[in-house]
């Protein structure tokens with residue numbers, strides 16, 4: 545299935561004003577370049593640095609962005625290395641950064657990529673095929689405790705322990721269909737009928753673990769703030785509560801002055817707000833978008849604007 549970008553209107557409305565007179569826009573999750581093309585169309589003086597860790601995404605985006613060729617630089621890399629990638633290109637400071645998190649529809653729909661519990665394919669799930677560890681390494685290599693921890697935390701799956709035990713008992717597990725069947729069998733029959741496909745949460749957990757998605761995001765957000773010019777914006781669209789929590793916390797933290805505990809007599813942290821949060825409650829796709837693009841139903845958009853002043857709060 546072709547990738548339909550989510551919340552394009554609000555994303556462009558938030559990012560385009562700062563790009564009116566030109567400047568660099570960074571799409572840190574280029575995918576199929578739906579958002580990137582929309583921003584370039586609305587801001588005809590702007591240039592794009594498009595980042596993705598998936599070589600297929602870069603190849604396809606290169607074609608989609610052909611009409612803007614002279615304004616586009618595409619880079620293969622992880623957004624946790626955002627500042628270094630931009631420094632190498634001499635592109636910072638920039639006038640907008642977008643994170644549209646997770647996987648794209650073409651990644652999800654191609655059984656050879658192993659992201660989906662529907663159909664059958666290798667247990668891969670690597671966004672970048674050069675990454676050393678695949679989902680199969682985790683499924684067949686992690687201890688029961690580690691599997692239960694990953695599935696419980698990253699999948700928010702209440703039957704994580706039972707699933708981990710079932711996986712250990714079924715090893716070696718080869719292929720997505722085999723794993724989906726093991727998970728289905730581990731979940732009590734009475735609860736299988738609710739909450740979507742029984743393997744959905746386990747597959748999400750494995751995907752997040754394989755690609756270290758939460759760590760990537762936590763590392764990238766402060767860098768995005770570092771590289772922004774004052775008055776310019778970072779937009780993050782997330783698709784599940786773990787990601788959204790990381791974005792929300794980082795934005796709240798970076799928008800506060802001193803973060804010392806309230807009982808400290810004087811400030812020892814020296815922190816000053818670096819951003820202003822633009823949307824207090826996340827923007828959700830309107831009903832029509834949710835109905836026509838099921839991938840959008842869980843989407844939450846948060847945005848913040850760089851202030852002229854501020855001192856980094858460091859890692860959270």
Ligand SMILES: C[S@@+](CC[C@H](N)C(=O)[O-])C[C@H]1O[C@@H](n2cnc3c(N)ncnc32)[C@H](O)[C@@H]1O
Pocket residue numbers: 547548549550572573574575576577578579580595596597598601621622623624644645646647648671760
């Ligand atoms: C939801 S898709 C983006 C879709 C895009 N906005 C569009 O309109 O087509 C997310 C993309 O981000 C990429 N990605 C996810 N995590 C990444 C990371 N840590 N570093 C670089 N790219 C990443 C994925 O490979 C995927 O292509």
